[in-house]
Amino acid sequence: DVKVTQSSRYLVKRTGEKVFLECVQDMDHENMFWYRQDPGLGLRLIYFSYDVKMKEKGDIPEGYSVSREKKERFSLILESASTNQTSMYLCASSPKREGLGEQYFGPGTRLTVT
Amino acid sequence: GQSLEQPSEVTAVEGAIVQINCTYQTSGFYGLSWYQQHDGGAPTFLSYNGLDGLEETGRFSSFLSRSDSYGYLLLQELQMKDSASYFCAVRDPYGQNFVFGPGTRLSVLP
Numbered sequence: 001d002v003k004v005t006q007s008s009r010y011l012v013k014r015t016g017e018k019v020f021l022e023c024v025q026d027m028d029h030e031n032m033f034w035y036r037q038d039p040g041l042g043l044r045l046i047y048f049s050y051d052v053k054m055k056e057k058g059d060i061p062e063g064y065s066v067s068r069e070k071k072e073r074f075s076l077i078l079e080s081a082s083t084n085q086t087s088m089y090l091c092a093s094s095p096k097r098e099g100l101g102e103q104y105f106g107p108g109t110r111l112t113v114t
Numbered sequence: 115g116q117s118l119e120q121p122s123e124v125t126a127v128e129g130a131i132v133q134i135n136c137t138y139q140t141s142g143f144y145g146l147s148w149y150q151q152h153d154g155g156a157p158t159f160l161s162y163n164g165l166d167g168l169e170e171t172g173r174f175s176s177f178l179s180r181s182d183s184y185g186y187l188l189l190q191e192l193q194m195k196d197s198a199s200y201f202c203a204v205r206d207p208y209g210q211n212f213v214f215g216p217g218t219r220l221s222v223l224p
Contacts (some may be wrong), residue, residue, distance in 0.1 A: 031210045043157070043201065043214040050210045058211065090156060101147035101162030101205060103212060108156055113160070 003027070005105035006091050012112045021109050023091030030096040032074035033103065034066065036087040041091065049074055049080040050096065081113045096105075116140045116204055118215035125221045130203055134187045134200050134218045142207025146178050146185040149201045151217075157201060160187070189220070197222045 007022035025032065033048040035058075045058030047066040055066050063085060067075045074093075078085055088110050092103040118138045126132040136146065147165035149157040161169055163178035163185060175188040202215040223224055 003196075013148040033211065040216075042216040045211055045213075048211045056211070092157075094212075095208060101145045101164070101203070101212075102159040103147075103149075103157075104159070 004091055004093055004104050006089075006106040006109050009107060010110050010112075012114065013078075013081050014114055015082060017078075017081050017113075019081050019111065021076040021078075021089055021091075021114075023076070023106055024072050025072045025074075025091075025093040025104070026072065027093065027095075027104070028071065029104075030071070031091035031094045032068065032093040033047070033094075034064075034074065035092065036060070036085075037090055038087050046076065053096050063080045081111075085111065085114050086113045087111060089092045106112075116206065116213040117203065118202055118213065120200075120202060120215045120218045122216070122218045122220065126222065127223045128192055128194060128217065131188065131190050132191050132192060133144070134189075134202075134220065136185045136187075136202035136215055138183050138185075138202070138204055138215075140183070140204055140207070143180060144205040144207050146176070146177050147203045147205075147212070148174075148187045149203060149214075150198050150200065152198045160200075192222050194222050196220060 004025045035043045036044045049068040065077045091106040094103045147162045148160040151157040162174040178185040199217045201217045
C-alpha cells in the first residue's frame with residue numbers, strides 16, 4: 001500500500017517567516033510533486049522532481065523552492081511566507097513507468113499565513 | 115500546453131447514474147486519469163485510459179475517445195459517499211508531470 005506522508009496537517013505562520021513542508025513516500029517512486037489547491041482553481045503544480053537532486057518548475061513556482069536530497073523525501077520551502085500563500089499544499093509521488101496514469105497523494109498541509 | 119474542461123457541478127439522486135465529462139486540448143497525449151477527492155481529503159486515483167474505449171472498475175467506468183479529445187467518468191448506483199469532487203488529468207507528453215482539470219463537484223441527494 002503506497003504511503004505518502006506530510007509533516008503537518010495544519011500550520012500557521014507569520015508573514016516573512018521561512019516555512020518548510022516535508023513529504024516522504026515509501027514506494028521508491030522516482031517522481032515527486034508539490035501542488036497547491038485553492039477553491040475554484042483546482043490543483044496547480046508548483047514544482048516536481050524526477051530524480052534525486054533534480055527539480056523542474058511547474059506552473060506557479062514563484063515564491064517557492066524545493067529540495068530533494070534523498071529519493072523518498074521532497075521538501076517545499078517558502079523563503080518568505082506571504083498571505084497569498086495561504087492554501088492547501090498537496091504532495092504526490094508516481095513511478096516513472098510509462099503507460100501509467102496514477103499519482104499517490106499525501107493528506108495535505110493546510111497552511112495559513114497571517 | 116495542456117488545458118482541460120469539466121463541468122463545475124453535477125447533482126444526482128441515490129441509485130442513479132451520472133456522467134462527468136472532460137474535454138482536453140494537449141500538444142501530445144499519454145492518457146486520461148480520474149481522481150476523487152472528498153472534502154478535507156486528498157485526491158485518490160480512480161482510473162486511467164491510455165487507449166480509446168471503456169474501462170470498468172466496479173460501479174465506476176471511464177471512457178476515452180482520443181479522436182474527439184474527450185473522456186468521461188460514469189458512476190453507477192450512486193451512493194451518498196460518492197459526493198465528492200472529481201478531477202480528470204493528463205500526463206505531460208514531454209515530461210513526468212500531470213495537468214489537472216478544474217474539478218467537478220458531485221452532490222448525491224437522498
